[in-house]
Amino acid sequence: MNDLKGKVAVITGASRGIGAGLADRFLQRGLSLGLCARNMPAERRDAAVQDPQRRNVISCSLDVSDHQALEGFTDRVIQRFQRIDLWVNNAGILDPIGPLRDLDPEHLENNFRTNITGVALGCRLFARHVRTRPGGGILVNITSGAALTPYEGWAPYCSSKAAVNMLTEIVALEESDAGLRSYAVAPGVVDTSMQKTIRACTPEQFPAVSRFIQIAQSGGFSSPAWVADQLLELAFTQRPYAPTRDHVVVRLPILDT
Numbered sequence: 001m002n003d004l005k006g007k008v009a010v011i012t013g014a015s016r017g018i019g020a021g022l023a024d025r026f027l028q029r030g031l032s033l034g035l036c037a038r039n040m041p042a043e044r045r046d047a048a049v050q051d052p053q054r055r056n057v058i059s060c061s062l063d064v065s066d067h068q069a070l071e072g073f074t075d076r077v078i079q080r081f082q083r084i085d086l087w088v089n090n091a092g093i094l095d096p097i098g099p100l101r102d103l104d105p106e107h108l109e110n111n112f113r114t115n116i117t118g119v120a121l122g123c124r125l126f127a128r129h130v131r132t133r134p135g136g137g138i139l140v141n142i143t144s145g146a147a148l149t150p151y152e153g154w155a156p157y158c159s160s161k162a163a164v165n166m167l168t169e170i171v172a173l174e175e176s177d178a179g180l181r182s183y184a185v186a187p188g189v190v191d192t193s194m195q196k197t198i199r200a201c202t203p204e205q206f207p208a209v210s211r212f213i214q215i216a217q218s219g220g221f222s223s224p225a226w227v228a229d230q231l232l233e234l235a236f237t238q239r240p241y242a243p244t245r246d247h248v249v250v251r252l253p254i255l256d257t
């Protein structure tokens with residue numbers, strides 16, 4: 001299944017959950033990868049070690065809100081693979097959860113730093129890279145249905161994901177002349193540690209918790225591999241594209257259970 005051999009992708013937040021699942025599938029499909037998270041994306045590091053030439057994966061421990069670290073990592077990926085075709089800003093956090101009035105200001109700031117600043121820095125670095133060489137590129141920012149639906153208890157998460165949608169729309173407008181296609185993709189519901197955190201909430205913290213428990217009970221999850229294939233289809237299949245909201249904001253279906 002080496003159909004995308006020679007393509008290069010960066011995935012942020014690849015140490016677990018959706019990001020780790022994307023990395024596994026992208027490797028199966030033949031891509032070379034730059035992976036990062038605060039914890040070293042260990043499984044990907046092992047995959048790199050199993051590669052006899054040790055040349056298909058670069059793995060890095062960093063915080064996406066640290067501009068210098070992210071820039072250094074980007075430079076390493078470009079140095080190794082010559083270019084980056086697809087950049088996936090996947091790193092994101094849900095916490096803090098609860099009514100806004102009760103949230104710790106530092107936790108609130110950390111959410112915005114990770115979910116907004118981290119994504120904006122990734123967009124910026126990729127947009128600059130795409131202008132250094134021909135061929136355009138594909139930017140995918142992982143968003144959420146929560147960007148469009150106000151959930152009580154999720155003020156930081158909903159508002160930071162709304163910011164991700166708007167950042168993506170603006171980059172789409174600013175960079176389409178360079179051949180950069182930008183997408184904000186909501187992946188549906190995927191059973192990761194983030195979903196476990198949601199299900200552990202009290203109704204006082206998060207009044208819609210029963211909906212997510214019901215999704216888990218009925219097995220209505222999308223798999224990371226399926227999400228990965230949807231992203232690769234979006235990125236590497238010829239399709240009409242215009243930098244308008246209809247093209248840029250993509251909601252993968254939540255399995256109807």
Ligand SMILES: NC(=O)c1ccc[n+]([C@@H]2O[C@H](COP(=O)([O-])OP(=O)(O)OC[C@H]3O[C@@H](n4cnc5c(N)ncnc54)[C@H](OP(=O)(O)O)[C@@H]3O)[C@@H](O)[C@H]2O)c1
Nearest residue numbers: 013015016017018037038039063064091092189190192194
């Ligand atoms: N799961 C779902 O159903 C669902 C639905 C809609 C949207 N999403 C979105 O999908 C993305 C992935 O979520 P997930 O469910 O896979 O969550 P997860 O299991 O908690 O994984 C989050 C990933 O982001 C990394 N990360 C967090 N903060 C970071 C930081 N400051 N710098 C670098 N990496 C950081 C984490 O690694 P470290 O802790 O090692 O840094 C981890 O690899 C998020 O953007 C989330 O909002 C998920």
